Amino acid sequence: EMQLVESGGGLVQPGGSLRLSCVASGFTFSIAEMNWVRQAPGKGPEWVSYISPSGDIILYADSVKGRCSISRDNAKNTLFLQMNSLRAEDTALYYCARDHRDASKLPIAFDIWGQGTMVTVSS
Amino acid sequence: DIVMTQSPLSLPVTPGEPASISCRSSQSLLRSNGYNYLDWFLQRPGQAPQLLIYLGSNRASGVPDRFSGSGSGTDFTLKISRVEAEDVGVYYCMQVHQSPRTFGQGTKVEIK
Numbered sequence: 001e002m003q004l005v006e007s008g009g010g011l012v013q014p015g016g017s018l019r020l021s022c023v024a025s026g027f028t029f030s031i032a033e034m035n036w037v038r039q040a041p042g043k044g045p046e047w048v049s050y051i052s053p054s055g056d057i058i059l060y061a062d063s064v065k066g067r068c069s070i071s072r073d074n075a076k077n078t079l080f081l082q083m084n085s086l087r088a089e090d091t092a093l094y095y096c097a098r099d100h101r102d103a104s105k106l107p108i109a110f111d112i113w114g115q116g117t118m119v120t121v122s123s
Numbered sequence: 124d125i126v127m128t129q130s131p132l133s134l135p136v137t138p139g140e141p142a143s144i145s146c147r148s149s150q151s152l153l154r155s156n157g158y159n160y161l162d163w164f165l166q167r168p169g170q171a172p173q174l175l176i177y178l179g180s181n182r183a184s185g186v187p188d189r190f191s192g193s194g195s196g197t198d199f200t201l202k203i204s205r206v207e208a209e210d211v212g213v214y215y216c217m218q219v220h221q222s223p224r225t226f227g228q229g230t231k232v233e234i235k
Contacts, residue, residue: 044215045172047224061223095171106178109162109219113171
């Protein structure tokens with residue numbers, strides 16, 4: 001079974017830091033394009049960041065650019081999101097999600113999601 | 124950024140009846156390869172979003188054929204031919220034409 005399991009969330013004060021992790025299983029992680037997507041309570045999803053299989057292409061949403069850093073360890077099938085200078089508006093459930101290709105090499109976005117890890121920024 | 128606008132925001136449905144959700148983008152999502160870079164997701168209560176349709180009209184693996192996507196350019200529709208109780212939740216469209224990927228506000232589908 002293909003699976004993503006996030007961890008590392010918690011309660012943090014404004015200005016603090018957290019490192020989220022996402023462990024993949026059931027598919028070849030080293031060739032997978034990966035993303036972080038967050039969802040604030042009662043709101044819709046918001047894409048946060050993307051990383052290519054080798055890590056040479058990285059993208060961020062403007063809302064986190066300069067404060068977050070995405071990375072991966074393909075040997076450990078693990079995706080990371082380092083979050084610094086956290087703000088109240090960063091409070092959300094953070095999901096990792098895979099991008100894939102179909103048999104015709106057409107892009108399939110977010111075909112696998114984890115269950116999410118909750119980040120709460122509050123004093 | 125591309126703005127995605129869904130309607131309606133709330134949709135009461137009757138099991139066995141059809142249902143339809145509209146999604147409009149602020150820019151065309153049609154690429155030169157002929158595909159529309161528009162996906163549909165369903166988020167059931169307490170669960171992560173689930174991919175239903177990719178590139179406008181392609182059903183994701185395991186998605187029942189009662190779900191279909193159509194449209195081109197800036198106007199898209201998700202149709203459910205016969206609603207079942209398990210289809211309740213919030214439906215989102217998302218454009219994958221350019222970064223950042225952006226979602227619609229969501230359409231909450233509930234049983235009448």
